[in-house]
Amino acid sequence: MAAGKMNIAIDMEANCGDLVLSVGRITLGEKNRKKMKNCQLRREQNKKVLHCMNALLNFGGGVIKAEIENEDYSYQKDGLGLDLETSFRNLLSSFTRNFLDFRQQGRYFLIFVKSWSSAIPGLWIASLCTNLYYRDTTSVLVMSASDALKFLKERKESRGKWNSEPRFPPKRAKTDIQEDENVEILAADFFNRKQLTYKEEITFTESTHVEIKDFSTGKFVQRTKEILPKNVSAFAHTEGGYLFIGLNDDKQIIGFKAKKDDLIKLEKEIESSIRELPVHHFCMEKRKINYLCKFLEVYDDGGLCGYVCALKIEQFCCVVFAREPSSWHVKDNCVKQMTAEEWIQQMVDADPISSRHCEEETLQRCMSSPLLHSSPVYKHENWECHLQNCHFSVPSGKMTYTPETLYKELFLQHEGLEELIFKEMDSVSQGTLIFSRSWSLDLGLQENQNVICDALLIVEHSPPVLYTFLREPNAELKRYSAQTALTLKQKLVKIGGYNGKVCVPRKVFCLSPENNADLSDNSGLLYPKSYNLTTKTMEDLLRALLIVLLRHRSLSKQFISEIFSLFLDNKYQ
Template identity: 40%
Template sequence: MQEHNSSLVIELSYSDLVIDVGVVTLGEDNRKKMQKTQKNEEREKVAQAACALLNSGGGVIRLEMANKDDHPVEPGLDLEASWRELIQSSDLHTFFETKQQGRCFYIFVKSWSREPFPEDSSTKPRICSSSSFLYCRSGTSALLMNSTEAFKFLKTKKRAAERRPVNEGAPPRKILTAVCHNISESDLAFHIFQRDRLEHGEILHLPESHLVEFKQFSTKNIEKYVKETIPKYISAFANGEGGYLFLGVEDKTKKVLGCVKENVNRDSLEKVIATAISKLPIFHFCSSKAHVGYETKIQDVFLEGELYSYFCVIRVKPFCCAVFAEAPISWMVKEKQVCKLTTEEWVEMTMDPDPLTFIFFPELTEDFESQLSLSSGPPLCKPVYSSKGLEHKEDLQQHLFPVPLGHLQYTPESLWKELCSEHEGLEELLSKEMRPFSRGILILSRSWAVDLNLPAKQGVICEALLIAEHSPPILHTILREQDMDGQRYCTNTALTLKQKLVNMGGYTKKVCVKTRVLCLSTKTHVEPLQGSAFPIDYPLSYSFANTLHMDAFLQSLAVVLLGFRSFLSDQLGCEILNLLTLQQYEIFSKNLCKSRELFVHGLPGSGKTIMAVKIMEKIRNMFHCEANRILYICENKPLQDFISKKNICQAVTRKAFMKEDFENIQHIIIDEAQNFRTENGDWYNKAKAITQREKDHPGILWIFLDYFQTSHLDCSGLPLLSAQYPREELTRVVRNADKIAYYLRDKLHEIRRKPPPNIPSMSLEMLPEVEWVRGVQGTLKIKKDLTRDQVVTYVTDTCRGLFERGYSPRDVAVLVSTQSEVEYYEYELLRAMRKKRIVQLSNAYDILGDHIVLDSVRRFSGLERNVVFGIHPKTADPAILPNLLACLASRAKQQLYILWLGDC
């Protein structure tokens, strides 16, 4: 469906969404004197802007007052009434505040959320709308559902569709019969519908009801009248039990009048009706894809034996899902434009993501805990989950951004000291700026833009976000030299921060982010940059009232800074956010300019690949890199393909890396380096040489590895352990359920007791530091002395049971030791599964596909699935078997089945 853009203008020079609606007349008395057309146009413009901001994280409506009142004026009752319709509440102050500044009038709009309505939040839709254009029958009327009624109706239809058999698109038969002839009203209506002719003036002995509607042609332009009249009645009948619409009956007397034959062509009328109904927007929760069911009958009306007029009856069947009279009216800001939502977007955004839906996603209910509830969050929020046993956002906030009692705290303290030692005058500058504030926290960063996944700006010394009592948030950008583009940069960063706090962090209170740009000159004194004052004076409610207010803001900030798009998103088909652990965030927060080369040793399941992706995103923003300047190298083709689809870098295997020169590459990230080999050459020195081509501006070389998962006895090509400096360690294992983690722990201890000869024993000393995240129930089953046929039967039967419990094929991986075993089990498993009507198999190249993965343990390194079957894992040399088993176990998040053949 075509997307419609509004003519409203988004102002781009503010750190908030500001919509300019132009000239508007304000004040009740002034608006009463206006012409109706102009009054409606102005009200529509303001309502569009209000709706768009409510649905897009909040912002400001700016208008120019048409009236020249010197004294303060109120907007006007009709304008306020349109806002009440949007929020379905009389409590305007919760979402709207106004302020008059000279000839400008500002309407401050808080993001929509259901938080202020705890008593009925379950009945409130997730977005605001001017009109649902969903109709229902109420007695003898077709009533337009408001947003709340539409939300309830859609929830009922969705639940009915979920209970209905897959191929059944029609409503239950008992409802259909109500339309036909099991109810007396329908009997009479059906009898009239069946007739071929009527007499002019004939009385229809049939009352109007929820199944019957009478309308009289009230104009000579019959086709226009029909086109404009029937949509709401078709919608109302189809959304209920069906019914009959009689066109050509006088309402009060029930007399048949019809439409004079000279005013209408019967064939044309039938086409107009068919066209009008075919254009009605519909939305399916079920899989039927059925259209609106109806029948039209044009009947002859005779007067004194002569054909005088035509009578029309439309018989409407109940619809399985939802029928609209027109596309709903709701607006949102998309890519700096005010856009009207399509019907599909409107339904999807109106509906609450029911937590019960996640019973179909066991990985969420069993492995993760919710960090951000969507039941009261802003419209654009996504679900945020963390692994069970990890810190909640409240704990993360208290660790990273605790609000002190009675003073202003600078954090991180180490960065503050580092900045002050590097830049003379910086301490004096910020101390002077902070004098008015006695309680709060000043959060320093070398680049808040990079922290928010935006490009960095040259010449920025640092940035500081002030969160202080009795003040709104203020973002300070400190420049090295005067820069006319500094204010625009700071404004854009502040706007992004404000939007992410609401739409990603789930912040539901009133919020703005003011800006302050300062210049630390090369002289001994400091200067404020001219023109950095914020032009909009926000109400006091946008300032922090107390510590609880600040804590709530900082918890949303923690989600913004530590949140990342979960790998689960691609599997589930909806966007899910996870949070970095504190250990991961500390490494991610490193100053890349001072950590251009880094070795990151991470235990199995500690999130090395996630960190690799996050670091590449940071490199892209900090150094203004295109994807073709960043190279990701791994050993396995499936992992390379998985990273390639993220479009943040070039991704190659080690073998491919050794064949080309990569002249355009400046930064390199290496993953799963413990499994690299030197058979094709010295990959490490080649990577180092590439990243150090530009002597004055060397690139980034970060290497992620885990000696515990080494799968060979050859030379890896890694430098000596003593030369792997600087080095960081990820010792918090977050992936595996408890029983799998215990098994994995035993294997790691076994490796440490007797390491393979190619692994430096000192590299395994991190094991005592390991933290196992507990609390996730899982399954570990080890079966021995099986035949190949028994293995095939066990995998097939177990998968069938998993799928019946809500798991999908994309949850399962079957891993073997060699390629020849892959080929054998592919044939046998496919034959067994087809007998039980289970889905296809594929290798790990298509890791995101909806199928069971069948591949080798080595080629699945760096990837994961909820359920893993390991079939007779073996190696040519027994010394490496514990490593292979550790690698196998670490791939399974919830359930691990190790199946040994009888010859083991």
């Protein structure tokens, strides 16, 4: 079963160092959305925005860009639309403002989406629906993401072996005690009958292991196909059970009318539907979904008048989806629905570095550096204990350039670079400017020889800004800068564990004897104030940045140690 793909464009013209998904024209505002005559279009618009939001949450954040359909729209006056707001709350568990910011910018409406983070440990991705089902007494319920995570981990740990011993309920129902077990035994007896009587009352009801449907009014093939996925998934995850089609709400045998050819067709449709269900195995045996299908004959006044479809669905060793999980991501420059395999990998196999792991790795690598051992900070009493718990502080009251050896070397090698940078930093009273010959290379991307250097500015009341200095003008290198900024943002979130709202605007300069041209595109996105760094988020960002740098072992120990010492020197001043 192929996973879905939405007709959503990645806005390549945005060139802003962020992932921008364009969803086309959207009607906005509660009144205007209610007035839409085409209800299908309204649902499609809702779905498209929601899938984009889900994909950006899983990508590391980004922006949804919609062209406003209704010309007189005002966000302040008209709002979004209740159906959109409800969908957003359902996806984000009511914490909308923690993840989303909204802005009307001319004829476009922008939704700024923060990367997914969950209060539930180990829940690495956001999902619209798990499409994993279970039975709770007489109800078929979909698993929440947290329930699915627990369920998947249990199945993975057991590797399908937890179910190796089949259940053998007593062969006879107890007459003096009534419980679920009795209902299942009576249902099993009914399943094994050869002949039924029209309007005969059955002696059992729905339970955890029994589901009853009527479908005597027609379209039984279509309706059976519609209910099978959820019911098969639910029974497979809840010790198995019976599905009877042809019994009414009064517990009477009604059956459905069908010819022999119809029964053959229905049986094939049932088999096809069950075999098409996405399954995932943690076990080696990789068994199929095991079931039995019967058509029990119903007689009235001695004549055949219909059939009851009886399905016995066995408990499954591993995982059965009703359909592919509704969780979306950006893949191959498209917004795509995850396959069951991709989703499970993200849920239980992917293990982003936890904060604790990051701190331990940071400590171990920095302690191994002889440069750090020579630092005065290393002699600070209990510094190891402080390091394990510290949030690296930003320099206070001054502008700091680092690494010192690198920026001094760059200033000597490239005439005009020092003057240009000091001019740019003239309005910045305090902060940190971190130099690299190629931030792109540092982040695992390809280096470009036309780039003199990059510098990342981290300052309060502003997002981090990536400066790129070129040898000569080149329009293509704007994309280089945008890709570097986007990759840095992703790694701060995915590897560094940064949990705040983050964007990385860019400034591109060409350093030439004639003219130091500013090639920056100032027509880009204007980010909300919530993306500006505070004292607290600056510390978190610097800490995440150090972790990202330490993950790239190609960086020189000199480079890492100077940055690390900068943070610690400031911490213990």
